[in-house]
């Protein structure tokens with residue numbers, strides 16, 4: 001018994017098939033890393049060092065159009081100074097030289113490598129070299145341009161001062177719109193999917209009309225018409241924020257309906273047979289057998305829809321929201337109107353990415369988890 | 381029971397799938413206590429016939445009577461009727477998101493409105509009977525095919541049906557797992573359960589059946605004692621089929 005167990009344990013460790021490596025492919029790989037590292041890491045490091053030195057407006061900055069007396073002049077000048085410094089030139093030259101070396105050596109030598117691992121190291125080094133070279137050349141090219149105005153308009157971090165609270169509230173409102181729309185959409189979508197799957201045409205038809213209408217017209221059109229047409233035109237007592245939640249629910253509902261329909265149709269016919277043969281009604285079979293199985297299959301596509309909805313909530317910018325209802329993008333526009341500085345939009349992008357990137361990772365994780373078998377997700 | 385003493389009676393059943401004429405006039409009845417085995421070539425309509433008995437397939441023409449009711453009558457509550465007959469499928473069709481025991485309690489609780497504790501007790505009794513009680517909390521994908529099929533049998537039996545239908549229940553199983561499923565069915569036959577069994581296991585059909593049907597191309601060609609049909613079939617088609625499978 002224990003002997004078998006030991007043998008199995010040993011057999012379960014796969015042998016190392018990567019093969020040996022050598023100095024040459026290692027050198028090529030490292031050269032590639034140096035190239036991309038210098039281009040990106042070196043540039044960022046120089047920016048950081050300059051920032052730590054404290055803000056100062058130099059003669060060169062003024063010459064580039066950065067006058068002394070606007071908010072954040074010191075910070076903008078810092079960015080410019082670091083970017084124009086001799087150290088930056090050296091860093092970029094290093095990236096270009098190592099990049100070219102890695103490309104030449106890597107692509108030249110990879111065929112001659114005796115092991116798979118060495119070959120892969122050569123190729124990886126060359127690819128990193130290509131990336132380092134592209135970034136370095138792009139930065140070099142940007143450096144020749146008139147940068148004063150560009151940096152002042154997009155990277156003047158000091159103008160954001162005092163907007164921290166507004167951005168937090170904006171993020172909260174963005175998430176509120178997205179969550180409310182998603183929840184409403186899922187409920188609506190499940191109901192519509194059931195209707196659309198009916199064998200009776202009179203039941204199917206209206207659901208189909210709804211789905212096709214909301215999938216077939218632009219979301220921004222839906223927002224405008226519902227807000228100006230229904231809320232203002234018909235004088236119903238709903239605010240822009242509520243209208244937005246209703247429209248996002250209706251729109252998401254149409255897409256979710258299709259997702260649920262496909263999910264339900266993907267369940268084997270035998271499941272319905274089994275449930276009905278035990279005396280369940282059609283609705284009971286749906287509720288206890290088909291839908292619970294379909295829900296597991298539609299979680300990844302629904303989460304993807306949710307990521308899309310988070311970004312689409314930015315369309316509320318066309319509605320007349322109250323300041324307390326502003327979403328991320330509306331806050332950015334407000335800041336922009338007050339200062340005519342686009343750094344607010346860069347900040348909004350950071351806000352959206354902060355929410356969507358972890359969510360995208362989560363979707364991928366759930367997907368791989370669902371694919372690797374049901375027990376992990378099903379068994380509780 | 382129907383007026384004529386049968387449990388199930390089919391009258392002039394025809395089934396069309398679109399332009400495909402699958403059942404071409406089926407008339408037959410099953411008496412209480414009979415174990416009817418149905419054999420015949422693939423595509424001859426055996427599954428469709430079984431599924432017509434519990435109305436998973438609605439016949440295009442003809443009537444089905446079960447236990448004194450015409451179940452082809454549109455006013456019949458089919459959900460109620462179906463609780464009185466169990467069916468076991470070739471592909472098991474267990475609910476993959478439910479454990480073995482929950483596969484069984486689901487219909488007991490939701491359809492028969494049995495209290496949860498009682499439902500669980502009944503489920504365990506049935507699992508015991510088919511020999512998979514120790515797997516009660518396993519999910520279908522954690523069970524072998526033979527175990528899954530025995531859970532499916534237990535699920536049908538837990539409803540206390542008057543009739544059991546088996547549709548090639550061992551066809552999807554590895555050879556070494558077939559016996560455990562057939563044994564469970566044999567045990568049922570010994571208890572006097574009325575059954576209709578579609579199977580390709582000829583020796584099993586012969587041993588367990590009290591009556592055998594041979595189907596070909598949507599009609600019943602032979603109907604009689606298993607010894608007669610398997611030993612000296614009267615019809616040429618039966619002879620040719622049996623010579624291929626035996």
Ligand SMILES: Nc1ncnc2c1ncn2[C@@H]1O[C@H](COP(=O)(O)OP(=O)(O)O)[C@@H](O)[C@H]1O
Pocket residue numbers: 397400402420421422423424425426427428429
């Ligand atoms: N749902 C269906 N739709 C269309 N054709 C079907 C359907 N079910 C069965 N058939 C056809 O009916 C014929 C009989 O099928 P079936 O009853 O499954 O035969 P058997 O069980 O004897 O192999 C086959 O030709 C099959 O393709």
Ligand SMILES: [Mg+2]
Pocket residue numbers: 426427428547548
């Ligand atoms: Mg069949």
